Amino acid sequence: MRQKAKIETYDAPAGGWGSLNAVMHILTQEEVAVLGSEILLKQNKPGGFMCVSCSWAKPAEPRPFEFCENGAKATAWEITGKTVTPEFFAQHTLSELRSWSDHQLEELGRLTHPMRYDPASDKYVPVDWSEAFREIGRELNKLDPRSVIMYTSGRASLEASYMYQLFGRMYGTNNFPDSSNMCHETTSVALPPVIGSPVGTVLLGDFDHTDCIFFFGHNTTTNAPRMLHPLQEAAQRGVPIITFNPLRERGLERFVNPQSPVQMIAGGTRISSQYHQVRLGGDAAAILGICKWVIEADDRASKDGGPRLVDVDFLVQHTSGFDAFAAFCRDQDWSEIERASGLARSAMREAANTYMAANAVIANYGMGVTQHKHGVETAKMIVNLLLLRGNIGKPGAGISPIRGHSNVQGQRTVGISEKTRLVPLDKLAELYAFEPPRWDGLSTVDACEGILKGDVGGFVSLGGNFVRAIPEQSLMEPAWSGLRLSVQIATKLNRSHIVPAEVTYLLPCLGRIEIDEQQSGAQAVSMEDSTACIHGSRGQRRPVARDALSEPAIIAGLAKATLKPNPKVDWDAWVADYSRVREAIERTYPDQFKDYNKRMFEPGGFPRPLAARERKWKTPNGKANFTVPKSAFAPPQGTDGVYELMTMRADGQFNTTIYTEDDRFRGIQGSRYVVLMNSVDMEMDGLKPGDTVTLVTEAGDGVERSLSELQVVPYDIPRRTIAGYYPECNGLIPLWHYAEGSKVPAAKSVPVRLFKDVIPEMIEGGEVPISTG
Numbered sequence: 001m002r003q004k005a006k007i008e009t010y011d012a013p014a015g016g017w018g019s020l021n022a023v024m025h026i027l028t029q030e031e032v033a034v035l036g037s038e039i040l041l042k043q044n045k046p047g048g049f050m051c052v053s054c055s056w057a058k059p060a061e062p063r064p065f066e067f068c069e070n071g072a073k074a075t076a077w078e079i080t081g082k083t084v085t086p087e088f089f090a091q092h093t094l095s096e097l098r099s100w101s102d103h104q105l106e107e108l109g110r111l112t113h114p115m116r117y118d119p120a121s122d123k124y125v126p127v128d129w130s131e132a133f134r135e136i137g138r139e140l141n142k143l144d145p146r147s148v149i150m151y152t153s154g155r156a157s158l159e160a161s162y163m164y165q166l167f168g169r170m171y172g173t174n175n176f177p178d179s180s181n182m183c184h185e186t187t188s189v190a191l192p193p194v195i196g197s198p199v200g201t202v203l204l205g206d207f208d209h210t211d212c213i214f215f216f217g218h219n220t221t222t223n224a225p226r227m228l229h230p231l232q233e234a235a236q237r238g239v240p241i242i243t244f245n246p247l248r249e250r251g252l253e254r255f256v257n258p259q260s261p262v263q264m265i266a267g268g269t270r271i272s273s274q275y276h277q278v279r280l281g282g283d284a285a286a287i288l289g290i291c292k293w294v295i296e297a298d299d300r301a302s303k304d305g306g307p308r309l310v311d312v313d314f315l316v317q318h319t320s321g322f323d324a325f326a327a328f329c330r331d332q333d334w335s336e337i338e339r340a341s342g343l344a345r346s347a348m349r350e351a352a353n354t355y356m357a358a359n360a361v362i363a364n365y366g367m368g369v370t371q372h373k374h375g376v377e378t379a380k381m382i383v384n385l386l387l388l389r390g391n392i393g394k395p396g397a398g399i400s401p402i403r404g405h406s407n408v409q410g411q412r413t414v415g416i417s418e419k420t421r422l423v424p425l426d427k428l429a430e431l432y433a434f435e436p437p438r439w440d441g442l443s444t445v446d447a448c449e450g451i452l453k454g455d456v457g458g459f460v461s462l463g464g465n466f467v468r469a470i471p472e473q474s475l476m477e478p479a480w481s482g483l484r485l486s487v488q489i490a491t492k493l494n495r496s497h498i499v500p501a502e503v504t505y506l507l508p509c510l511g512r513i514e515i516d517e518q519q520s521g522a523q524a525v526s527m528e529d530s531t532a533c534i535h536g537s538r539g540q541r542r543p544v545a546r547d548a549l550s551e552p553a554i555i556a557g558l559a560k561a562t563l564k565p566n567p568k569v570d571w572d573a574w575v576a577d578y579s580r581v582r583e584a585i586e587r588t589y590p591d592q593f594k595d596y597n598k599r600m601f602e603p604g605g606f607p608r609p610l611a612a613r614e615r616k617w618k619t620p621n622g623k624a625n626f627t628v629p630k631s632a633f634a635p636p637q638g639t640d641g642v643y644e645l646m647t648m649r650a651d652g653q654f655n656t657t658i659y660t661e662d663d664r665f666r667g668i669q670g671s672r673y674v675v676l677m678n679s680v681d682m683e684m685d686g687l688k689p690g691d692t693v694t695l696v697t698e699a700g701d702g703v704e705r706s707l708s709e710l711q712v713v714p715y716d717i718p719r720r721t722i723a724g725y726y727p728e729c730n731g732l733i734p735l736w737h738y739a740e741g742s743k744v745p746a747a748k749s750v751p752v753r754l755f756k757d758v759i760p761e762m763i764e765g766g767e768v769p770i771s772t773g
């Protein structure tokens with residue numbers, strides 16, 4: 001039986017005293033109280049270390065405490081005094097550990113020693129680094145490089161990521177799926193053809209000049225809390241913030257800056273001035289509605305000779321496809337738009353009026369856009385909206401996809417990509433005198449398909465928790481035993497480490513907050529934030545695990561053991577002094593990383609040059625392009641008793657890392673096995689708060705995917721939409737259920753049926769279906 005969740009309405013603002021309490025709690029839990037709090041003062045400051053949590057921009061003039069509640073949790077979690085040692089592994093088989101929860105596994109602390117799996121005892125046993133490298137090198141050389149996956153989670157530095165991709169390509173593979181393949185790959189696919197940049201165009205300073213902010217599908221308070229500071233400042237200036245989210249997120253309503261004594265007493269600032277509870281996956285239709293209002297208002301202005309409501313000069317000079325898009329908008333029927341968006345036309349008019357009154361508009365978005373079947377198209381609709389009034393490439397305006405991991409954007413910048421067209425292969429070939437593979441590699445979903453088919457021989461993981469983050473767990477975990485080799489480079493124990501292949505290694509690495517001593521002294525690393533600014537980061541704390549190596553040292557060790565010596569790549573020299581790696585990155589990308597070593601500690605980071613910011617469009621036709629949506633009108637959801645399930649993050653987690661079982665702002669405590677549900681649906685289905693249900697995926701492919709004992713929680717969410725937590729619900733997502741074009745798993749809309757749980761002894765046949773439509 002699972003623990004019951006305690007449900008309490010959270011009606012305090014986000015931030016405030018609750019945040020301070022949560023920070024104190026995690027510091028104590030992780031046994032880092034005194035030291036931790038000193039280290040927190042260096043978080044996200046020039047010369048200090050860059051937070052290991054989210055990728056939000058770091059200001060040039062930081063606040064005294066430039067960290068948030070969740071950043072503090074992430075720091076405490078990494079510099080914990082707890083360790084998981086060879087003695088621990090001697091006492092536990094992997095079969096036993098597989099019954100532990102995600103929280104229990106990571107809560108054990110930092111991995112201290114390289115380990116090899118011993119199938120006979122079903123345990124990890126200690127191994128020397130040199131032996132581990134040698135054996136992994138030998139195994140890799142026995143495998144076809146095409147059958148080897150080299151996964152990266154978005155935390156590794158630019159230096160480590162560059163070395164990793166070079167190692168992989170010299171070995172012979174382009175199979176570089178990244179956590180981005182489950183995240184903002186939708187953005188990376190959507191934006192290049194329309195604005196010629198795969199990343200956002202907004203800089204932190206733009207928030208000082210904007211006069212309207214849109215938010216689509218991002219839970220900012222929990223997932224990029226430092227962003228609340230510029231938002232709060234903007235809100236105090238009277239800037240409207242228009243939020244689109246099916247779920248009423250408490251944290252997007254009011255915020256108290258825990259660093260401001262006055263606000264702590266006064267009760268904070270409103271964040272969202274309009275809150276539109278759009279239908280799940282209905283954003284493209286909602287934006288279409290807004291665009292239709294703008295275009296029709298402009299048609300009237302044009303007819304009456306009044307001031308135009310679209311930016312005519314910008315449209316003429318910079319864009320292509322406006323006429324077709326405008327015609328499409330005029331043609332659409334309001335009743336269809338209302339049905340598909342779940343919003344009244346008056347709500348869309350309200351948003352359109354605010355949009356038209358603003359001179360500079362920023363549009364932010366997160367996983368509520370990217371993790372949908374039509375996510376690519378929705379991201380393009382956001383661009384359409386911005387282009388109408390020239391809101392890209394001017395101060396205070398732009399598109400702002402809010403990336404997840406702290407360096408996920410940067411990894412793509414330095415060559416972690418399965419798509420060869422995004423990687424300067426010729427340059428790599430020229431610099432290092434080798435012939436890189438020219439075929440496109442496997443994305444995350446492709447890699448999973450390959451593993452299921454038995455085509456994959458080896459899996460190397462630079463961080464992350466692949467088996468837990470992907471869809472289709474019930475098929476994927478058993479398939480893992482078909483792999484010959486699994487190499488896991490990690491800081492903390494997680495599920496991916498205890499699902500073994502034939503040959504399995506667990507290699508402990510230093511975290512970013514730790515002092516990384518190499519031959520030339522303590523090393524710094526760097527990362528790219530969500531606004532394409534590069535920051536240096538210096539470790540601050542002596543490593544807890546004395547046998548752990550840095551990521552660059554581990555990659556170099558693997559590379560030297562696997563590859564034939566190449567006089568053009570001196571792996572040892574790179575490890576001795578990471579500034580040499582940065583020189584190599586600069587040689588590979590001279591425009592992007594000019595004077596890299598000199599500029600990496602510039603306050604606020606140094607911005608990479610992005611043509612779209614200057615209104616130069618690196619698209620095939622040299623213009624910013626409007627797109628006519630093909631699928632803005634998703635079929636009606638929730639018919640025939642099917643619900644649409646979104647899987648999301650709680651306040652007490654970082655992805656698969658579960659700090660606590662609580663979701664403070666949503667008022668849920670003590671359990672993550674819950675389903676948030678509209679109270680009318682509950683009534684129709686005869687459910688009371690606290691009843692438990694089983695979800696069964698409606699896929700029609702013969703695979704059974706279900707999850708039981710989920711406690712029902714009434715919530716302010718649209719009818720026929722339910723919400724549960726990632727990663728607990730991941731087994732419900734079919735592998736083939738992903739965003740068209742980007743293959744990002746459509747984790748935000750999984751069709752499921754809902755059955756009330758009954759105690760099995762009481763009724764024969766187990767469960768009683770109650771979801772009848």
Ligand SMILES: Nc1nc2c(c(=O)[nH]1)N[C@H]1C(S)=C(S)[C@@H](COP(=O)(O)OP(=O)(O)OC[C@H]3O[C@@H](n4cnc5c(=O)[nH]c(N)nc54)[C@H](O)[C@@H]3O)O[C@H]1N2
Nearest residue numbers: 070217218219223244280281366367368404405649654655
């Ligand atoms: N503390 C903390 N910080 C994190 C993370 C973490 O786990 N914990 N994870 C990091 C990572 S890797 C990422 S990618 C980001 C993720 O940050 P988010 O993008 O905020 O991700 P989710 O928590 O999955 O929440 C998505 C939000 O989208 C809404 N939503 C769902 N479907 C729709 C829809 O159809 N339309 C609209 N408009 N909204 C919708 C949900 O209600 C929810 O509020 O955060 C990063 N930062």
Ligand SMILES: Nc1nc2c(c(=O)[nH]1)N[C@H]1C(S)=C(S)[C@@H](COP(=O)(O)OP(=O)(O)OC[C@H]3O[C@@H](n4cnc5c(=O)[nH]c(N)nc54)[C@H](O)[C@@H]3O)O[C@H]1N2
Nearest residue numbers: 153179182183463464465469489490492494655656726747
């Ligand atoms: N259903 C559903 N599934 C999702 C999502 C969703 O919203 N819903 N979100 C998706 C998204 S946006 C993402 S980004 C992915 C995340 O997928 P991943 O990035 O693969 O997963 P994480 O949970 O971030 O990885 C945590 C592990 O990273 C390791 N680690 C931490 N720090 C370091 C370090 O410095 N170096 C190394 N080598 N290892 C380290 C630790 O061992 C820790 O256990 O999940 C995706 N999956």
Ligand SMILES: [Mo]
Nearest residue numbers: 182183404405
């Ligand atoms: Mo992410």
